[in-house]
Amino acid sequence: MRCRKCPQRAVLRLPRHNTAFCGPCLTEFVNTQVQKAIKAQAMFSPDDRILVAVSGGKDSLALWEILLKLGYRADALYVDLGISGYSDRSREKVERFTHDVAEPCGAKLTIHTIADDAGAGIKELATLVKRPTCSTCGTIKRYQFNRIAWENKYDVMATGHNLDDEAARLLGNVLQWQEEYLQKQSPTLPASVEGFAKKVKPLYRMTEREMAAYAVVNRIDYLVEECPMAKGAKMLVYKDVLNRLEAESPGTKHRFYWGFLDKQKKAAAASSTLDMAHLDQATLQPCDTCKQPTTAGTCSFCRMMARAKTPTH
Amino acid sequence: MRCRKCPQRAVLRLPRHNTAFCGPCLTEFVNTQVQKAIKAQAMFSPDDRILVAVSGGKDSLALWEILLKLGYRADALYVDLGISGYSDRSREKVERFTHDVAEPCGAKLTIHTIADDAGAGIKELATLVKRPTCSTCGTIKRYQFNRIAWENKYDVMATGHNLDDEAARLLGNVLQWQEEYLQKQSPTLPASVEGFAKKVKPLYRMTEREMAAYAVVNRIDYLVEECPMAKGAKMLVYKDVLNRLEAESPGTKHRFYWGFLDKQKKAAAASSTLDMAHLDQATLQPCDTCKQPTTAGTCSFCRMMARAKTPTH
Numbered sequence: 001m002r003c004r005k006c007p008q009r010a011v012l013r014l015p016r017h018n019t020a021f022c023g024p025c026l027t028e029f030v031n032t033q034v035q036k037a038i039k040a041q042a043m044f045s046p047d048d049r050i051l052v053a054v055s056g057g058k059d060s061l062a063l064w065e066i067l068l069k070l071g072y073r074a075d076a077l078y079v080d081l082g083i084s085g086y087s088d089r090s091r092e093k094v095e096r097f098t099h100d101v102a103e104p105c106g107a108k109l110t111i112h113t114i115a116d117d118a119g120a121g122i123k124e125l126a127t128l129v130k131r132p133t134c135s136t137c138g139t140i141k142r143y144q145f146n147r148i149a150w151e152n153k154y155d156v157m158a159t160g161h162n163l164d165d166e167a168a169r170l171l172g173n174v175l176q177w178q179e180e181y182l183q184k185q186s187p188t189l190p191a192s193v194e195g196f197a198k199k200v201k202p203l204y205r206m207t208e209r210e211m212a213a214y215a216v217v218n219r220i221d222y223l224v225e226e227c228p229m230a231k232g233a234k235m236l237v238y239k240d241v242l243n244r245l246e247a248e249s250p251g252t253k254h255r256f257y258w259g260f261l262d263k264q265k266k267a268a269a270a271s272s273t274l275d276m277a278h279l280d281q282a283t284l285q286p287c288d289t290c291k292q293p294t295t296a297g298t299c300s301f302c303r304m305m306a307r308a309k310t311p312t313h
Numbered sequence: 314m315r316c317r318k319c320p321q322r323a324v325l326r327l328p329r330h331n332t333a334f335c336g337p338c339l340t341e342f343v344n345t346q347v348q349k350a351i352k353a354q355a356m357f358s359p360d361d362r363i364l365v366a367v368s369g370g371k372d373s374l375a376l377w378e379i380l381l382k383l384g385y386r387a388d389a390l391y392v393d394l395g396i397s398g399y400s401d402r403s404r405e406k407v408e409r410f411t412h413d414v415a416e417p418c419g420a421k422l423t424i425h426t427i428a429d430d431a432g433a434g435i436k437e438l439a440t441l442v443k444r445p446t447c448s449t450c451g452t453i454k455r456y457q458f459n460r461i462a463w464e465n466k467y468d469v470m471a472t473g474h475n476l477d478d479e480a481a482r483l484l485g486n487v488l489q490w491q492e493e494y495l496q497k498q499s500p501t502l503p504a505s506v507e508g509f510a511k512k513v514k515p516l517y518r519m520t521e522r523e524m525a526a527y528a529v530v531n532r533i534d535y536l537v538e539e540c541p542m543a544k545g546a547k548m549l550v551y552k553d554v555l556n557r558l559e560a561e562s563p564g565t566k567h568r569f570y571w572g573f574l575d576k577q578k579k580a581a582a583a584s585s586t587l588d589m590a591h592l593d594q595a596t597l598q599p600c601d602t603c604k605q606p607t608t609a610g611t612c613s614f615c616r617m618m619a620r621a622k623t624p625t626h
Contacts, residue, residue: 177572241554259490
């Protein structure tokens with residue numbers, strides 16, 4: 001199989017685009033797609049300070065690398081979840097990448113350790129607050145990412161969510177018609193209210209397979225295993241199901257998610273109250289404990305921390 | 314495993330309702346659900362004349378049987394597609410059922426043979442008009458069902474589509490955000506304009522498994538095989554995928570489709586122009602050939618027939 005852009009041997013077929021690329025042409029393709037994403041969704045400009053949330057996996061490390069190569073001012077944040085046999089290894093990958101790739105570009109890494117702040121790792125915390133590990137983790141990561149980006153005056157926070165992640169999330173939300181979540185599923189969420197950092201997903205145009213190939217081609221040393229806590233998570237089932245549909249009809253994920261974005265854009269154009277910033281301003285207020293924006297009186301993070309500190313009988 | 318309503322042995326588990334039923338209790342459950350469907354979606358009243366579209370499969374024959382047992386005035390229509398080795402066997406099932414079950418209740422069967430009308434069976438016709446067999450078949454069946462129901466002054470036309478059918482169709486429409494199809498996906502479509510029969514799906518609350526068990530318990534002699542033309546059809550992939558999701562989380566199909574109906578109802582209540590009758594009145598006009606309602610100048614059936622009659626060179 002030959003690359004469709006040059007005479008080299010192809011390393012990846014992209015059935016959804018009916019094409020195939022060699023390593024360098026794949027890299028160029030990914031870079032172009034990320035730039036298109038940044039522009040199409042008004043994510044950030046070259047002057048903005050970006051905080052990339054990195055986990056040690058392929059997507060977030062590749063995202064950091066791409067942004068640095070494209071000349072953006074991108075630092076990173078790693079949240080150490082304290083999962084034994086996993087967090088130490090992912091942290092090592094992130095630290096090595098920082099040393100080898102990011103620091104030479106003048107970028108820096110911030111590490112936030114859950115146990116320092118909450119007195120326990122994510123697993124123990126989930127047990128304490130009697131909630132599933134993945135949702136406990138989600139609440140904590142969302143909170144800390146936002147807080148650290150905001151407090152350190154970053155213009156925008158970027159995560160490595162790819163098309164597979166977004167399509168799976170959309171499928172889950174659509175299967176249950178979660179209107180509220182559907183409204184908030186966008187590759188760019190504005191800094192709508194005081195205390196809320198702008199959030200972007202520059203890899204929303206890339207599939208998981210494409211990002212894995214990109215990471216291999218570009219010798220990004222990432223942690224291959226999924227988080228051991230995620231076993232049996234619904235998102236993995238949704239991804240499986242979408243892979244099945246994609247195999248039957250290449251481009252399914254792409255049409256599903258992009259079609260949704262088009263629909264959302266039209267709805268927002270038709271009604272200014274469906275605009276994300278308006279929605280946030282109408283529903284968010286400062287948490288009575290930590291002052292970060294929340295729809296409740298006390299935010300879910302503070303409620304969780306309060307529960308974790310309540311002695312059990 | 315015991316029936317949850319009586320001391321008998323259960324024949325079917327219904328994980329989505331966290332229950333299990335013996336044969337008679339399953340039958341009662343199905344009857345109740347069909348009556349709920351008829352009432353909730355304002356399908357028809359005991360005085361209405363109903364035309365059931367029967368194919369020889371479990372759903373449509375069971376539907377006809379249920380409506381007759383519940384005391385409704387239900388005749389049936391069978392469309393002979395002329396698929397050799399299949400249509401003859403399905404027709405035989407329908408004719409036997411008519412003789413054994415329907416005629417003793419005073420109901421009658423009408424048979425429409427595609428070949429009599431179009432000069433060829435569905436397979437040959439699809440080849441002639443250069444379209445996939447399933448879409449050719451869909452166009453012809455929709456047209457003839459509507460025409461025959463309308464010309465014979467039936468108040469309503471009923472089809473045996475079950476929850477699996479509707480959820481699979483919804484998934485297909487959502488994956489591609491087919492707004493127009495999404496608007497028209499409802500268990501009751503009104504007789505909105507002259508020439509358009511009212512259409513209902515009284516089995517939309519029942520899964521395929523539940524209907525298969527119902528048919529076996531009630532000794533309905535139906536054709537088990539799927540249509541040989543449907544092999545590889547996308548609907549089967551969607552059904553497979555939904556079965557996978559249902560196994561992971563019982564009630565998925567149910568929540569997906571009913572959640573959609575709720576959402577649709579709210580949208581229609583908020584805007585009278587989203588009401589089905591208004592949508593139809595705004596977009597339909599009589600076909601310039603056959604006078605049946607269509608969104609185009611000539612309806613898709615007449616265009617197809619014209620193409621079939623054009624000599625090929």
